Each structure stands twice: as structure tokens, then as C-alpha cells.
Amino acid sequence: MFKLIDNYMIVPNIHLLTVEAPNVAREARPGQFVIVRADNEGERIPLSLSDWDAEKGTVTMAVMNVGKTTSRLAELEAGTSMPTVVGPLGNPSEIDEFGSVLCVGGCYGIGSIYPIARALKEKNNKVFTVLEARSSYLMYWEEKLRGFSDKIIYISRDGTHGYRGHVNQLPDIIESLGVPIDRVIINGCTLLLKKASDATRPLGIKTIVSLNPIMIDGTGMCGVCRVTVGSKTRFACVDGPDFDAHEVDWDELLQRRKSYMSEEAKPLRTSGCEKRGCLTTQPVVR
Numbered sequence: 436m437f438k439l440i441d442n443y444m445i446v447p448n449i450h451l452l453t454v455e456a457p458n459v460a461r462e463a464r465p466g467q468f469v470i471v472r473a474d475n476e477g478e479r480i481p482l483s484l485s486d487w488d489a490e491k492g493t494v495t496m497a498v499m500n501v502g503k504t505t506s507r508l509a510e511l512e513a514g515t516s517m518p519t520v521v522g523p524l525g526n527p528s529e530i531d532e533f534g535s536v537l538c539v540g541g542c543y544g545i546g547s548i549y550p551i552a553r554a555l556k557e558k559n560n561k562v563f564t565v566l567e568a569r570s571s572y573l574m575y576w577e578e579k580l581r582g583f584s585d586k587i588i589y590i591s592r593d594g595t596h597g598y599r600g601h602v603n604q605l606p607d608i609i610e611s612l613g614v615p616i617d618r619v620i621i622n623g624c625t626l627l628l629k630k631a632s633d634a635t636r637p638l639g640i641k642t643i644v645s646l647n648p649i650m651i652d653g654t655g656m657c658g659v660c661r662v663t664v665g666s667k668t669r670f671a672c673v674d675g676p677d678f679d680a681h682e683v684d685w686d687e688l689l690q691r692r693k694s695y696m697s698e699e700a701k702p703l704r705t706s707g708c709e710k711r712g713c714l715t716t717q718p719v720v721r
């Protein structure tokens with residue numbers, strides 16, 4: 436069992452879970468993920484590592500409430516235990532002296548881009564970090580990211596913070612930085628990854644995305660996380676999750692992620708969430 440050290444809502448619909456998992460914390464690298472279960476009856480879901488403390492033996496994940504398991508995770512109280520926290524899984528992100536790197540994070544990806552920005556800065560890169568959200572109140576970890584970023588840039592869809600719009604603003608942002616960008620790294624939901632990939636393709640800048648197809652075992656055995664990259668079949672859990680964005684078959688990925696939509700909606704209907712129009716319980720706001 437894995438003791439939950441802390442669990443709170445950092446912004447609406449996103450919880451930060453800190454769990455005691457010393458073996459994972461000791462081996463964790465930026466870009467890796469864990470597979471967790473909220474309870475003994477629950478399904479296994481993948482979550483990226485947003486932070487870890489090898490000395491304390493803890494790992495932290497930013498969890499966006501989108502369905503049954505993520506809502507169940509949000510309800511867990513500090514002090515209780517989770518039956519499964521397996522990892523670290525997946526290949527670590529490539530961290531090198533690239534020069535100037537643009538790190539882009541949206542929704543839970545604001546959390547998972549943090550260890551990547553930190554590692555890039557420690558390799559003496561110039562790090563520009565873009566936080567993308569629907570509105571300013573959905574942005575978090577700005578201070579943490581500022582510690583490892585030469586500049587933070589904001590994109591909000593309602594224009595309440597920084598650029599108004601979506602990641603299609605990336606070409607303007609890159610031009611405004613006044614230095615050539617050697618690599619773009621993007622973490623977040625699939626639509627954000629695709630839109631950002633579309634935005635950087637005409638610029639010819641190498642763009643890396645952390646893909647999030649449906650996963651079950653996370654060890655290359657079940658085949659569920661199959662994606663097509665560069666016309667080849669790859670398994671995101673063992674060959675990724677990072678891939679060259681400009682080689683991903685986005686239409687296939689978006690289609691496959693919707694495979695179980697009617698089943699996923701059932702527990703929400705049962706819990707009355709569909710009727711109320713909400714997707715989350717809200718235990719603690721700090």
C-alpha cells in the first residue's frame with residue numbers, strides 16, 4: 436500500500452497528490468509516469484510525475500478530474516493509502532544542451548513540464564516556459580517554474596492573462612522572444628499537443644510531445660497504447676511517451692482515445708454528475 440501524504444485542489448478540477456513511493460522517487464526522471472489505482476476495485480490509470488523527493492521517498496502528480504478514477508483520486512484523504520503506484524514507467528525525456536528550449540504546459544501538463552524545465556535549466560539551456568489555460572485562475576506553479584525559467588509566457592483563452600487564444604499563438608510568441616528556439620517540448624491533453632504541433636510544424640522547430648493514449652499495463656504487453664509515429668506502430672508506454680510531434684498520426688490517436696466514451700460516461704450518469712454538469716468533487720481548496 437502507498438500512503439497518501441497530501442491531496443488538495445490546486446486550481447479548479449486539478450488536484451495535487453503526493454504519495455509515499457520510495458522506490459519510484461529514487462529512480463524517477465523527468466518525463467516518466469506511474470500507473471495508479473485509487474482503490475482495490477478501481478482501474479489502473481497512468482499519471483505523469485510532476486515532482487518527487489528521493490530523500491522523503493515521495494512522488495507528486497497533478498491530476499485533472501475527467502472521469503471516474505480521477506474523481507475518485509480527488510476524494511482520497513491524506514493519511515489513507517492507495518493500492519497501486521507502479522513506476523517509474525516510460526522513457527525519460529531527452530535532456531541535453533539544446534540551446535534555447537520552449538517548454539509548454541497545459542492542464543495537468545503544467546505540473547509535468549516542471550521537472551523537464553528544471554532538468555533543462557540544470558543543463559544550462561535557456562528555458563522559456565509557456566503556461567496555457569482557459570483562464571488565469573487555472574494556472575498554477577508559476578513560482579516553482581519561474582525558478583528554472585528565463586521567462587514565463589502565459590496564454591489564456593479568455594485573455595485574462597498574457598496572450599489571448601490558444602497554442603496557435605506559439606509562432607508569435609517564438610518570434611517575440613528574439614532568439615532562435617532549438618526545441619519545443621509540450622505536455623498536456625491531446626488536443627493541446629496536436630494544436631501546438633500544428634503551430635510549430637511550419638517553423639521547422641523540432642517539437643516533442645508526451646503522448647497520452649489509453650493505457651492498461653504500461654509495460655508493452657497489452658497493445659492498447661498503440662500509436663502511429665513516422666508511419667510505424669509504436670507503443671507509447673515503452674517506446675514513449677515522448678515522440679516527435681510532427682510525425683504523430685493525430686487523427687488516429689484522437690479517434691482511439693474516444694474508444695470507450697459511452698462506457699466512461701456511465702459512472703458519471705450514475706453519480707448524477709451529468710445532470711449537475713460537474714465532473715469533480717471538491718474536497719479541499721488551498
Ligand SMILES: Cc1cc2nc3c(=O)[nH]c(=O)nc-3n(C[C@H](O)[C@H](O)[C@H](O)COP(=O)(O)OP(=O)(O)OC[C@H]3O[C@@H](n4cnc5c(N)ncnc54)[C@H](O)[C@@H]3O)c2cc1C
Pocket residue numbers: 468479480481482483484496497498499500501502503504505506543547646647648649650651676692693696699700
Ligand atoms: C503517459 C500518460 C500520462 C498521463 N499523465 C496524466 C497526468 O499527469 N494527469 C492527469 O490528470 N492525466 C494524465 N493522463 C491521462 C489520464 O490517465 C486519464 O485522464 C485518466 O485515465 C482518465 O481516467 P478516468 O477514469 O478519470 O476517466 P474516464 O472517464 O475513464 O476517461 C476520460 C478520458 O481519459 C482517457 N482515459 C481513460 N482511461 C485511460 C487510461 N487507462 N489511460 C489513458 N487515458 C485514459 C480517455 O481518453 C477518456 O476519454 C496521462 C495519460 C498517459 C497515457
Ligand code: FES
Pocket residue numbers: 649650651652653654655656657658659660661670671672673
Ligand atoms: S499500455 Fe499496454 S502496451 Fe502500452
